[in-house]
Amino acid sequence: MAEHTGTRPRPAGAPGRGRAARLRQWLGRALSGSGQERHAVVFVGKSTLAATAAWAVAYHVLQAESAAFAPFSAVLMLQVTVYQSVWHSLRYVAAVAAGVAVQLVFGFLFGTGLATFALVAATAATIGRWRRLGSEGAQVGTAAYFAFSTFVSAASGLERLSQLGEIIELVALGCGIGVLVNVLVLPPLRYRSAEYGVHVLARSLCDLMSDMYPALRQGQLDEDSAARWRDRAARLGPLVSQAQSSVDLARESGVYNPRRVLRRQVGRRAFSGYQAVIDALERVTYQVGSMTRSLTQCPRDGDGPEHGEFFRRYGDLLAALTHFTRLLGDLDEDRLDEQIPRLCSAAEEAGEQCRGLAGYAQDSLPLADPARPYGILLAEATRLMEEAQYTCDVLQRTVASP
Incomplete structure (x- = not known):
């Protein structure tokens, strides 16, 4: 399959249409999601x-x-x-x-x-x-x-x-x-829980990666796109802090919330599991940020067709991770038994894509060349896959614990 690895020429008026499209995407995320735009x-x-x-x-x-x-x-x-x-x-x-x-x-x-x-x-x-x-x-x-x-x-x-x-x-x-x-008005007591911290961070990561993987698959990596991804990844930092504080806030709200007597007492087990999940998502966020910075340093002409094939496979991996984070963004502590198998299946799919990417890169690309970011990108992809698997393991132990 032919891959276009260079920067495509931009027709007149394209910057304006690009900004309008990004504004529509932002409004769509604000209306339909629970990420930073909705906040x-x-x-x-x-x-x-x-x-x-x-x-x-x-x-x-x-x-x-x-x-x-x-x-x-x-x-x-x-x-x-x-x-x-x-x-x-x-x-x-x-x-x-x-x-x-x-x-x-x-x-x-x-x-x-x-x-x-x-x-x-x-x-x-x-x-x-x-x-x-x-x-x-x-x-x-x-x-x-x-x-x-x-x-x-x-x-x-x-x-x-x-x-x-x-x-x-x-x-x-x-x-x-x-x-x-x-x-x-939309009381944050309903929002701020360990579960909600996972939702917001996972959905924001999903939104970012869902914009990245189609461009990588189609060989449309350019400087403007990479810079936008890098800036969006950098803006996830406050969400990480909010997610980390959400566990303590959930406990705090439970202690002082008179409605706690009307709810099933499942919070103690879920909090212990969600703290580890949020820790993993924090590491994922920093890895995605590092990945976007590496993409801004990637040569546009590449190393022939191998360059395009590497990023096509990289897009496949990000597509699998997008599916995983989308499922994580819908996590419900009352339905963990039925949700965890789907999450683990998505994590396994990401693992298969990562192993295929690693095998291809090791055979076809100069991973040790410091002037090319293939080795760094591969290491970041491996860590992302490992965090997905670790998250599944944590949730499985949470459900299995008495």
Whole structure:
């Protein structure tokens, strides 16, 4: 079969059509999947709703002069779980109240001079380092600075008290609305579980590899495509962190979630298995990132027909791994018994493709040549196949354990 290994000429207008096609693909993934694109759409929607509701109450109902504090606080409370939203909101309100209190005390005692501001700044920074405030400690200083500005501009002592109290009121209002939106609109408590961490990461990997393997099979590897794959692989990093934290968040949500008494107590076994699966997916993510970087360094003219055949076989391997990650993206702890055989069959198929690729490359290509990335790509393919098999082994042990 003839393979085209060079870069195809681009007709006029092709870049615009390419961008439109990528936009359609992005929107399709956002509407139909659960990957990073869907996360972005959901976060934008929830942020818009929370901010708009907070502004409407603060400005139109309460007619507050500093109404912007409410939507600002509401958006900050859209944390990854309802549990975290509640605790972040409590710490945030406490931090703002502390900053306002510092300004209130020093302002009435020492006036509004520059020395007073320096004293307020130093005290707020010191309080902000209190570990109980966590990441919200920085808000002590921010609140103190805004409070100082409000204090200076107010005409009387009574007006100063009123406006500083309004800041705390608006922050509490915004936090409450943000938590309420997080609870009622696509609540992340339902999302953030060990199972969901596997789903998001596996589906994002599936989306990336499903775009890669047709191009490799058809000999359409070019610099622009390889660069886009590399950038998409790099953006998977935050999903890895989210997936790793999802196990702890799932346990955390189970402990503080009153609905836990209504659910079957299968979480302990699943968590132990899913932690190992997420660890394996983390390694897969880094391997895919390394693979895409190697593809950007691949010569376009290649080594004759062997070059094209190598990438055709590489595309076959990625197609098998795409099928595996697609199945992993639908993993359900209540149906592991029926899903694991299909996963292991897909992993075995990837193993066969990898062995065929390795045999061909060893016979036909200069794997030891550092100027050509064939050896590196083959090593990365082998590791990907091994991680797929390891994931199946982990899930089998999870189901078999008492």
